[in-house]
Amino acid sequence: MSLQTPTATTPIILTGDRPTGPLHLGHFVGSLRNRVTYQDQYRQFIMLADAQALTDNMDDIGKVHRNVIEVALDYLAVGIDPAKSTILIQSQIPELAELTFYYLNLVTVARLERNPTVKQEIILRGFERDIPAGFLTYPASQAADISAFKATIVPVGEDQIPMIEQCNEIVRKFNRNAGRDILVECKAIVPEVGRLPGIDGKAKMSKSLGNTINLGASADEIRAAVKMVYTDPLHLKVSDPGHLEGNVAFLYLDAFDTDKEGLAEMKAHYQRGGLGDSVVKKRLEGILQDMLAPIRARREELAKDKGQVMQILKEGTIKAREVAARTTDEVRKALGLSYF
Amino acid sequence: MSLQTPTATTPIILTGDRPTGPLHLGHFVGSLRNRVTYQDQYRQFIMLADAQALTDNMDDIGKVHRNVIEVALDYLAVGIDPAKSTILIQSQIPELAELTFYYLNLVTVARLERNPTVKQEIILRGFERDIPAGFLTYPASQAADISAFKATIVPVGEDQIPMIEQCNEIVRKFNRNAGRDILVECKAIVPEVGRLPGIDGKAKMSKSLGNTINLGASADEIRAAVKMVYTDPLHLKVSDPGHLEGNVAFLYLDAFDTDKEGLAEMKAHYQRGGLGDSVVKKRLEGILQDMLAPIRARREELAKDKGQVMQILKEGTIKAREVAARTTDEVRKALGLSYF
Structure with a gap:
């Protein structure tokens, strides 16, 4: 219907x-x-x-x-x-x-x-x-x-x-x-x-808290925002076991990553230790860039008229x-x- | 203008x-x-x-x-x-x-x-x-x-x-x-x-208090209402001196009687004693009937269409x-x- x-x-x-x-x-x-x-x-x-x-x-x-x-x-x-x-x-x-x-x-x-x-x-x-x-x-x-x-x-x-x-x-x-x-x-x-959650891990993504990634964000803005994404403060060395609770990078991956199997593997690796935040963030950034690029392009096109x-x-x-x-x-x- | x-x-x-x-x-x-x-x-x-x-x-x-x-x-x-x-x-x-x-x-x-x-x-x-x-x-x-x-x-x-x-x-x-x-x-x-004030002497003439005389009141309704107008509860016999304070009959006369001199005389007589409420009310009724009759007539005429x-x-x-x-x-x- x-x-x-x-x-x-x-x-x-x-x-x-x-x-x-x-x-x-x-x-x-x-x-x-x-x-x-x-x-x-x-x-x-x-x-x-x-x-x-x-x-x-x-x-x-x-x-x-x-x-x-x-x-x-x-x-x-x-x-x-x-x-x-x-x-x-x-x-x-x-x-x-x-x-x-x-x-x-x-x-x-x-x-x-x-x-x-x-x-x-x-x-x-x-x-x-x-x-x-x-x-x-x-x-x-x-x-x-x-x-x-x-x-x-x-x-x-x-x-x-x-x-x-x-x-x-x-x-x-x-x-x-x-x-x-x-x-x-x-x-x-x-x-x-x-x-x-906001990129800073606060419960709410909100303009007034300045912890958002806008739908019209440029590639650079997305990159910069992902860099700031809150992960696990106890995960100091790559070899340390990482935690998923309140880890915004993984929360975002849960929301946007369609390769659930690959994501499950990554989570396990992260929790065992030996997986750096930068690898997780790279995956996240790739997904967000892919997802937002066509939205941004359409937005720019529409904004012309x-x-x-x-x-x-x-x-x-x-x-x-x-x-x-x-x-x-x-x-x-x-x-x-x-x-x- | x-x-x-x-x-x-x-x-x-x-x-x-x-x-x-x-x-x-x-x-x-x-x-x-x-x-x-x-x-x-x-x-x-x-x-x-x-x-x-x-x-x-x-x-x-x-x-x-x-x-x-x-x-x-x-x-x-x-x-x-x-x-x-x-x-x-x-x-x-x-x-x-x-x-x-x-x-x-x-x-x-x-x-x-x-x-x-x-x-x-x-x-x-x-x-x-x-x-x-x-x-x-x-x-x-x-x-x-x-x-x-x-x-x-x-x-x-x-x-x-x-x-x-x-x-x-x-x-x-x-x-x-x-x-x-x-x-x-x-x-x-x-x-x-x-x-x-209302005809009962209450501070406010108000539909909900049932103490009003409506603009479209019939001659009979006006007569009945004037009869009920609150005057001076201490003025029991005609010969008694009457009081003007809170006396609704006189308050209404103040509002509607254009013969201010005649009204002043009547007030004096009432206060001295020897003037019955019925005389005061008769004057008031006459004035209200005269005032409201043309309003009622126009109202009835208008109400036809x-x-x-x-x-x-x-x-x-x-x-x-x-x-x-x-x-x-x-x-x-x-x-x-x-x-x-």
Whole structure:
């Protein structure tokens, strides 16, 4: 089943990114790679969440705008096909803000404050008592995004599951008030390959931690990054036995090396001793260079005509807006907010 | 200066009501009467805040819808002239929700929780810990309504002044981030005649307290209500001296009796003793009957063609939406959320 012939039962996926910087290997493993598969099985909406990105970037307004095109280039470069996936810009669909506005009445402040994802993000971003209201209420916004497209599947990280639960609570409450099922509940799917650690071994590859390898990285940048990849601090001499736990070089090989047999042999050798980090890193670098070279080439090619990329975003947004507008119309009618 | 020839310096007023029930004498004294005057001096937008009314009426959706037309009838019956004032339905201008969405990033949760008006309303409505998020954040929504029309004057009750301060904080913060003055600060004006007490002497005339006289009340309803008007509980016999403090009959006469001299005499007589409540109430009833009869007649006439009233609301909403859309466009551009 492909997007070309979606039926009423084709599952609908909503996914996306906050465009605050170019995407990296962590995104590739955690989501982009899957989206390329999903687009042949599901009706897929991919959202550039620029309005949501503003919740904590109000003081650097240009950043979000600039990165919309960068992230779109990453999407297209990895093989997301606008003929199969609908790529949209969140802010250009005001119906999403309108739905958020209504959903805010369906969730209490206490419930938002109890949301574990929100709690964690508040700590992570150092908001403490100065939480922007838009940040506390972003589960309502996310519920708007998901339900506007009647998405039934939302791929998320483990830590985002409470957001999906809260979305479904809003959906159920709305349908109960309306007396009929207008909105659709969704299911979280957590990708098998979990989060990719940063090159420094920190739990999360993240732009703000400066431990990423970007999808558009040059050959030199890849080489330099692999050199810095964290391995085993106890593996001082080649002859020492090496450890695999927390060894980022091997974690990356697990994620990207398709020669599982060769990799198993290398691991055994490393653990026995007698295998230097440089050999492991050479293998890793080769794999990453091979994998990223065509992505980089496509990205550079696409970047030559940004007008064309913008046109793709425009068409996707128009298509997505039609869907969101239909849902919003149903919501407005159910709320008795329909007059003329 | 009239609406027909508004200049760049014509002050713009935003005012309105939550359509949760027909309007009453309290509204007439506190706002409607003034709006009839304002419409000749200012560019006036009058908003039927149906979306805002949902913040605490999500469980009775039909109520808000039904009352939009009732309140519109009250407006037109008291002399609000759609050729001079622009009457609009909030929910039909999705730009207001969009602006709210952005403004939520410009106000912290702590600041909203400190807002005295919000605090008081939370107690009044018995929300306690179950405050709907839409209720806590309604200052952002109100800031959206005011700033969308670039209103410079907002008539409010004394207790609503913190809302205007919060609106101006958001406006300043937005302009500072944008690096230029896109939004306009507004000034609160508090009407001279304060709040009208309910017929039972309670501080507030309010539908939920059941102590109102509606603008569309029948002659019999007015008569019955005046009979129940709270006077002086110590004034047992006609010969007893009567008190004016908290005496609703005299408070209403203060508000509606244009014969100030006759009223002063009556007050003196009442205080001396020898004047029965029935005489005072007869005077009050006469005045209210005279005042409300033409309003009721116009209201009944207008109610015969609700399609015509809806047409007025539609035209006002279209006109208002053009203004709000222009502002929202400027806001979106300033936030870097403009692409195509």
